[in-house]
Amino acid sequence: MPQPILFYFEFASPYGYLASIQIDDIASRYGREAMWKPIMLGAALKRTGSQPLAHVPIKKDYFLHDIQRCARLLDVPLRLPPVMPMNSLAASRAFWWLQDRNPCLAKRLARALYRAHWGEGRDLSAPEQVAEVAATLGIDSEELIAAVQDPAVKARLREETEASLELGVFGSPFVIVDGEPFWGADRLEQMERWLATGGW
Amino acid sequence: MPQPILFYFEFASPYGYLASIQIDDIASRYGREAMWKPIMLGAALKRTGSQPLAHVPIKKDYFLHDIQRCARLLDVPLRLPPVMPMNSLAASRAFWWLQDRNPCLAKRLARALYRAHWGEGRDLSAPEQVAEVAATLGIDSEELIAAVQDPAVKARLREETEASLELGVFGSPFVIVDGEPFWGADRLEQMERWLATGGW
Numbered sequence: 081m082p083q084p085i086l087f088y089f090e091f092a093s094p095y096g097y098l099a100s101i102q103i104d105d106i107a108s109r110y111g112r113e114a115m116w117k118p119i120m121l122g123a124a125l126k127r128t129g130s131q132p133l134a135h136v137p138i139k140k141d142y143f144l145h146d147i148q149r150c151a152r153l154l155d156v157p158l159r160l161p162p163v164m165p166m167n168s169l170a171a172s173r174a175f176w177w178l179q180d181r182n183p184c185l186a187k188r189l190a191r192a193l194y195r196a197h198w199g200e201g202r203d204l205s206a207p208e209q210v211a212e213v214a215a216t217l218g219i220d221s222e223e224l225i226a227a228v229q230d231p232a233v234k235a236r237l238r239e240e241t242e243a244s245l246e247l248g249v250f251g252s253p254f255v256i257v258d259g260e261p262f263w264g265a266d267r268l269e270q271m272e273r274w275l276a277t278g279g280w
Numbered sequence: 281m282p283q284p285i286l287f288y289f290e291f292a293s294p295y296g297y298l299a300s301i302q303i304d305d306i307a308s309r310y311g312r313e314a315m316w317k318p319i320m321l322g323a324a325l326k327r328t329g330s331q332p333l334a335h336v337p338i339k340k341d342y343f344l345h346d347i348q349r350c351a352r353l354l355d356v357p358l359r360l361p362p363v364m365p366m367n368s369l370a371a372s373r374a375f376w377w378l379q380d381r382n383p384c385l386a387k388r389l390a391r392a393l394y395r396a397h398w399g400e401g402r403d404l405s406a407p408e409q410v411a412e413v414a415a416t417l418g419i420d421s422e423e424l425i426a427a428v429q430d431p432a433v434k435a436r437l438r439e440e441t442e443a444s445l446e447l448g449v450f451g452s453p454f455v456i457v458d459g460e461p462f463w464g465a466d467r468l469e470q471m472e473r474w475l476a477t478g479g480w
Contacts (some may be wrong), residue, residue, distance in 0.1 A: 123362055126335060136329065137327060138324075138327055139328050142450070142461060150470075248341065250338045250339050263342060266466040268465070
């Protein structure tokens with residue numbers, strides 16, 4: 081069986097959102113599965129001495145323009161959230177908590193969270209806000225709010241983030257195909273070509 | 281007459297090199313001219329608090345891998361220069377000196393310098409190294425070496441760099457089409473679509 085495609089992303093990253101809309105379709109065209117892996121990008125930004133795009137003078141203005149232009153081109157809904165970057169701890173922990181119980185539901189939750197945050201511009205910094213989105217998928221809010229404070233769930237996210245750093249992940253989205261790294265929503269085309277050809 | 285496409289780049293930037301190979305062809309498909317504008321990117325990096333890619337931990341390794349992978353895909357020669365980023369003052373000043381006398385020759389010089397630096401891996405930090413490449417186009421070496429120390433030529437490059445910052449240029453390549461900004465060699469496709477459609 082072919083290896084899954086590793087899809088690393090940060091919920092607070094709009095380019096991660098744009099990639100999330102496309103990644104499963106691309107993977108399935110080549111008989112692959114995309115394994116979704118939300119991480120806390122702050123840890124990587126610290127290592128590379130970078131700032132979140134929304135905090136970088138000058139670049140910030142371009143970035144806000146660019147994500148809206150890209151979304152229009154892809155015909156994907158995009159509405160700027162009130163806080164950029166939001167604190168994605170609760171969203172990411174909720175994902176990893178579910179991932180170990182029901183991976184399909186975890187992926188559906190990730191889609192719903194991305195859609196709420198970047199498609200509808202809703203803040204998801206608080207566990208209650210994440211729970212509200214999760215509830216639309218039938219996920220129990222009390223269980224979720226308890227889970228995101230569970231030390232084991234916190235550790236799971238920390239370990240996944242650490243493991244991503246070991247693999248050289250420094251941005252969102254970051255896709256690894258059979259060991260080959262692709263950074264950025266604008267590398268999906270090359271990534272697909274890699275899948276189709278096995279490299280060049 | 282349609283406005284020219286403004287093509288901002290830094291000679292020390294490999295993504296600028298990759299774009300330089302494609303920009304004139306794209307422009308001419310839409311009856312446009314690409315106006316080449318080398319700048320000193322260091323000034324922009326200072327404003328955005330960024331480092332040259334070759335100095336950024338972790339990201340640097342990806343970047344070296346990525347530019348070689350992109351070059352293979354585009355079938356463009358690429359050989360890593362001994363110093364990254366090189367000091368591009370002499371190259372940039374030589375361009376602006378020529379630009380005011382013979383714009384066609386200036387563009388040919390820019391191509392030759394990019395080819396020598398990124399296609400053949402030659403360092404061009406010293407005026408003599410720039411002059412050596414320029415000589416292959418029949419440009420007098422002594423005149424060039426004197427020109428890159430000329431206060432008027434130095435001021436010309438400074439002014440062009442300042443003007444680019446005013447327009448929001450913060451990276452290389454950076455293309456402006458009828459006021460619409462596109463950053464990165466990986467935005468050329470969107471840039472071409474903008475030319476074809478007038479926006480979306």
